[in-house]
Amino acid sequence: MIGIVPAQGKSRKPFRGGSAVERNPVVVVSFPADNEARTLLGRELGEFSRLVFLKDLIDPEKRKAALESADVLLSFILGREISSPELLFLKKLRLFQSLLAGVDALPFPFMPKQAVLCSNAGAWAEPLAEHALCMALALGKNLLPLHAKLARGEFDNSRESLWFRRASAAILGFGGIGKATARLFRCLGMEIRAVNTTGRTLEPVDWIGTLEQLEEAVRDANVVVLSLPLTRRTRGLIGKRELEWMREDAILVNVARGALVQEEALYVHLKANPSFRAGIDTWWVEPATHGEFRLQYPFFELENFLGSPHNSNLVKGIFPVALKAAVDNVCRFLAGEPPLGVVDPADYVED
Amino acid sequence: MIGIVPAQGKSRKPFRGGSAVERNPVVVVSFPADNEARTLLGRELGEFSRLVFLKDLIDPEKRKAALESADVLLSFILGREISSPELLFLKKLRLFQSLLAGVDALPFPFMPKQAVLCSNAGAWAEPLAEHALCMALALGKNLLPLHAKLARGEFDNSRESLWFRRASAAILGFGGIGKATARLFRCLGMEIRAVNTTGRTLEPVDWIGTLEQLEEAVRDANVVVLSLPLTRRTRGLIGKRELEWMREDAILVNVARGALVQEEALYVHLKANPSFRAGIDTWWVEPATHGEFRLQYPFFELENFLGSPHNSNLVKGIFPVALKAAVDNVCRFLAGEPPLGVVDPADYVED
Known part of the structure; x- marks a missing residue:
């Protein structure tokens, strides 16, 4: 026409x-x-x-x-x-x-x-934000390991979990997904530390900076969310040094792209720090991009690891x-x- | 003095x-x-x-x-x-x-x-509300079964999960815990249907009624949260009939008291309806009240079941x-x- x-x-x-x-x-x-x-x-x-x-x-x-x-x-x-x-x-x-x-x-x-x-x-920002919140809460409340213990008849309520209302989140990448995630986290009463390319935002945040200030952004955060694009600059952004900047009991959630994180460094860090937790929705090698799902390290043997099959966007x-x-x-x-x-x-x- | x-x-x-x-x-x-x-x-x-x-x-x-x-x-x-x-x-x-x-x-x-x-x-309202949200999200996003599949190498992103922003929650019991839960759910954009003893509230809700209107309250809700006291009147409140009132794919979360729900009815309903999901933090027989944790039915064999060891209140x-x-x-x-x-x-x- x-x-x-x-x-x-x-x-x-x-x-x-x-x-x-x-x-x-x-x-x-x-x-x-x-x-x-x-x-x-x-x-x-x-x-x-x-x-x-x-x-x-x-x-x-x-x-x-x-x-x-x-x-x-x-x-x-x-x-x-x-x-x-x-x-x-x-x-x-x-x-x-x-x-x-x-x-x-x-x-x-x-x-x-x-x-x-x-x-x-x-x-896709809203469902991804829900998924990031879901993973952060599940890890903060130790949902999977405690469910597994209960399934074995072990009623373990000895371990205190994270009170999100008193916690803080560092949101790395403050575009649509980062902002939507921050909005949900703020509703829980969390402090928001955001990182974007300009170090400025109109959103209400407690702190904002650029990747130059990554250490300051993540140092005290209870939850660190990755919501930035995978580019030449951000590939492998989170390695041994960056993981060590984080709290020993921090929760890292990746709903962006697997390769933002160095696979070996994450595995070694999780293995060495049982109170550190990671939730991964996007993978290094996964079907949509590589035709298969493959891990170089046995992440799923770890209690402090939570995985989802890149389904954060897959909501009705x-x-x-x-x-x-x-x-x-x-x-x-x-x-x-x-x-x-x-x-x-x-x-x-x-x- | x-x-x-x-x-x-x-x-x-x-x-x-x-x-x-x-x-x-x-x-x-x-x-x-x-x-x-x-x-x-x-x-x-x-x-x-x-x-x-x-x-x-x-x-x-x-x-x-x-x-x-x-x-x-x-x-x-x-x-x-x-x-x-x-x-x-x-x-x-x-x-x-x-x-x-x-x-x-x-x-x-x-x-x-x-x-x-x-x-x-x-x-204890705030941590309980966080826990209710955590369980609802984990069930809505099928976190545990998909994690288990991934652990077996199966990358299953065929199943759509719940988009909470477009979903509704029925909050049964609208005291401190119910209101705190509703506030978090509202932040996600959910419709709130509340039940209390007066059928009135100053909180912003989309619908409010009393237990007389339970069917109307739960009928279309994607998530049903139990946050009422266990009294003579509420013991066994949720049985076969009430479960059948709910959506076939509803998510039931109990952070109140185990005996609000009829144990056998819940097991039978979960077993017969794989898309129905339940998250239970408070149990029929648990250590604090009975000196032990005991189930009459093998809930933990079900994929559509999530349990936590009454630790919803146990936050730092x-x-x-x-x-x-x-x-x-x-x-x-x-x-x-x-x-x-x-x-x-x-x-x-x-x-």
Whole structure:
């Protein structure tokens, strides 16, 4: 459908001052979209763009033609959707929009140079914050080891657990996820120490600084949450030295990306410090990025370790919300407005 | 020390309008008080009352004399502190003040008839609310079964978990614990359905009713929290019928008293409905009340069951806070003011 369509309701449409900025751009959807997703995409984008669902195209030539014609690519887990050689077909692409908040797994050398790359930062923030809170509470209340003891008939209420109301949290990475996590922690009465790239925020925090001040940020925190993107700068951020900066009984929760933490250093630290606890939702080697789940150290033998299968984002009802956020960003871009979550490949690619 | 002592700072002292209402009452402390507790008791009560620490009296005659002279008894787990026959010595007792919020385990037939019996309702509310939230989140995110699968190398992120922001909670019992729990749940964005004895509250809730409306309260709730006292009326409150009123995938959390729930009915319901989940912190037969931990059904074989060893109140730093609340109530009583948490034995004793 071509032509000027008035914006309906509150939905953001790519028209400014009544005239279309873009007419009939090709939006290729590479993730497997179910009926609900197709309805949403049709409603939000169908009026003024040509939607192509890549999964519907069996013929390789048609896939190639679709990719060659794409102005916008909307992707979820790119590695499962388009092979790296196929990415070279994206010669016309102007916007790559991910449904994911973290785009570290993109094959940057193969991504079209001329395209703007956007993450879906913030779209999954609320469920991730719930998951971070869940893991922190479970570890602070020693839920798993005490459940296991009870299952053996051992009623152990000798060990005091953490009173979160009197505790503090260091939130490393203060974007959508970090802020949402801080809001929940504040509700419990916790002190919030935040780290971001500017050392400034409009959110109510008790302390804020940058990664330069990491030691000061984490030193006294009862809970340390990782909610930052995995970039060249943050890869391996938490190693032996940083773990030793933390309280001996600190709780480390990683809902961001596994490789922010040095695997060996974490295992050694957990093993040597039984009162230190770690909750990991994102892994070094996991199915979505590596095709398998693999650990180099037997973390699950440790009582002070809690793992979840990268399901922090997997809550009932979130997908349409996250998709809508990504689609809104596509509309923003097509309307000539600056899109959100623009990613600089230089932050991700090693020199 | 006898005489008029001016109130110091913010601490509530049993003097009204400058004159002592009580002079030198005997306050017997029957729980094992450590140095911190003794310091607090001395500071708050020592100036105008005679403090007797029962644990210091080895000689049975001295114990008897102390109990016979007691105006006030401050107790924690009474069954471990004073035998039922010894309770008959409490002929002068005017106030029995428990450190516990739930006084259902008191040997009511042996309690001195002339004394006012007070619970410490609300004093433990915050940690209990944290624990209820912790259990609800852990169950809603399927933390234990997914951790166990990961430990076996199985990366199962096929199952959607509960998005608490879009969920609702029924809070049965809307005293200190219920309100504190509701406050935390509201922070997550949950809808709150509360049940209390009046069907009215000043707290912000989405719905409130009485136990007469229990079905309406729990019918659509994703989470059902038990935070009511165990009385004649509430014993066995949750049975087969009530469990069937709930959503098939509801999460039941009991941080109040085990016997509010019918043990067999809960086991049968959990076994028959794998998507129904229950978190239990307080048990039918547990050490503090029965000298042992015993289950009639193998709850711990079920994946949809989570247990903790009645440690919801056992957080670092809570004891002085709970003791202070109890001591404040003693002062209130000795000052001639109406004490809080007055218990009617008729609510507890079977006809």
